[in-house]
Amino acid sequence: MRNDEKPAIVVGAGPAGLCAAIELKKAGAPVVLMDENAKPGGQLFKQIHKFFGSQEHKAGIRGFDIGKELLAESLRLGIDVRLKTEVVGIELGLKVWAVEDRTKSYTLDAGKLILATGATENALSFPGWTLPGVMTAGCAQTLINVHRVLPGKRILMVGSGNVGVIVAYQLMQAGAQVAAVIEALPRLGGYGVHTAKVRRAGVPFYCSTTIIRAEGAESVERAVIASIDAKFQPIPGTEQILDVDTICLAVGLTPSIELSCLAECKQIYIPELGGNMPAHDEYMRSSNQSVYVVGDIAGVEEASTAMEEGRLAGIHAAWAMGYMDDQTMKIKTDETRGRLQALRQGIFGQKRFAAKERILAMRKDA
Ligand SMILES: Cc1cc2nc3c(=O)[nH]c(=O)nc-3n(C[C@H](O)[C@H](O)[C@H](O)COP(=O)(O)OP(=O)(O)OC[C@H]3O[C@@H](n4cnc5c(N)ncnc54)[C@H](O)[C@@H]3O)c2cc1C
Structure with missing residues (x-):
């Protein structure tokens, strides 16, 4: 046989x-x-x-x-x-x-x-994306949950799918502050149960929003974000500056x-x-x-x-x-x-x- x-x-x-x-x-x-x-x-x-x-x-x-x-x-x-x-x-x-x-x-x-x-994990390129402090969400998850290392104190999460919201929550559990979760689509992507936990902790979510650039001398010190239109183009005058030291990419x-x-x-x-x-x-x-x-x-x-x-x-x-x-x-x-x-x-x-x-x-x- x-x-x-x-x-x-x-x-x-x-x-x-x-x-x-x-x-x-x-x-x-x-x-x-x-x-x-x-x-x-x-x-x-x-x-x-x-x-x-x-x-x-x-x-x-x-x-x-x-x-x-x-x-x-x-x-x-x-x-x-x-x-x-x-x-x-x-x-x-x-x-x-x-x-x-x-x-x-x-x-x-x-x-x-x-x-x-x-x-x-997919990456996203934008001015400043090679600065230390820009990493994928999976990288941040490996650092906190496997190596017990907090990648930064103030985080911007790019992407509101399950990976983005789960890792945002885990970063908070590990002691970081999440400044915002941004999402290019007009709606959030993750399961409600994961998203709700992050929202309840007071983290702002911005839909139809993208990252414009990361700024900093030696590593990430700020992120500039902006609203985007239906063609995913940044809308002038909507830029916001977030003081963050880490930018996590959870973009698929x-x-x-x-x-x-x-x-x-x-x-x-x-x-x-x-x-x-x-x-x-x-x-x-x-x-x-x-x-x-x-x-x-x-x-x-x-x-x-x-x-x-x-x-x-x-x-x-x-x-x-x-x-x-x-x-x-x-x-x-x-x-x-x-x-x-x-x-x-x-x-x-x-x-x-x-x-x-x-x-x-x-x-x-x-
Ligand atoms: C960053 C991230 C976060 C996630 N978070 C969640 C979550 O919170 N909840 C959830 O349900 N799912 C999550 N997922 C998805 C989930 O982990 C996957 O769906 C699941 O692990 C897929 O299992 P897998 O066995 O196909 O792949 P994996 O678990 O990725 O395992 C693949 C293995 O193959 C090895 N490998 C690859 N190529 C080779 C090669 N050439 N030679 C030898 N070894 C190789 C890799 O090193 C890895 O160990 C996440 C995925 C990622 C990437």
Whole structure:
């Protein structure tokens, strides 16, 4: 029954990759999980807020605790986790090029490849953006929640989506003052529950507003902001000066698709999910049938949906490698899809659900 003894290789040990590897290992399939970081967990260890959803979606549990649970399970199962290991190349057929500890390079043949490489934060350029003190929101989140370093005392947050408001709140919890959250669109972007916490703390939110420039001798000392018109052009005379030492950019995420391009996976453009991403089917298989894409690389959503997508791919890959029978695969796939659909309810979830449905439709048409 087993058609291939080469291991499944999972690239990226964030929530998506960890869950894929766990499903594969639980089914008895050989699996190697690689991540460039010294610790697995991806973005989860930065997330100190409680998750939404139902109990089976780990609602009420904080991201880093979910990370700890997944790590404990992967250790218990004895998954071959290779840390400080960056995957730098993929050859068709499927050979994975890895660099360990920045010194040792080697190749490994994969039976199946699961790409769970996450997403990269978008930047924004404006005069003064190279001054020390301008950073992405994720950078600030890593500094406070992982390294326990406060990046600054007075913060301007650019972007009111979930990342912007969650990180603004966490910066306040860490002792900083948030001078304002600005948003280019005429409406706020994040979940009401996160936005409300920041508003209740007295932080002003300015919609239809952008950053004009950052000023300072050696590092950020001020930010100049202004209202913008319907064409996103600054309206003269609306400039305001904010005394801040840190400007955080929370202006969206882009799927990290580089390895999927090397694997010749067909790419599609879905703006609601972050831009270019590999097309995939309902099992998270890309156009290259031996390569799965899960989590943010397959469209930026949340850690909870990333975990379910990882499970879907892990289950299907285990079946395709001959480690799971048809009926078990079907039952486990249906259960996982049910949980994924439940997560994609609600205003924001529904938009993403519609976008995900479009991907499946495009894939069927291809
Ligand atoms: C700044 C930021 C803040 C966020 N805040 C929230 C939040 O508050 N709540 C929420 O639900 N979601 C949040 N998200 C989104 C959430 O974290 C992601 O949806 C989720 O982590 C995606 O999981 P993932 O496994 O796809 O990717 P990630 O968690 O990003 O994991 C990907 C892993 O792959 C590794 N990797 C990438 N390329 C390679 C390579 N070539 N070789 C080896 N390893 C590689 C990365 O280092 C990383 O460890 C945030 C995301 C970001 C970027």
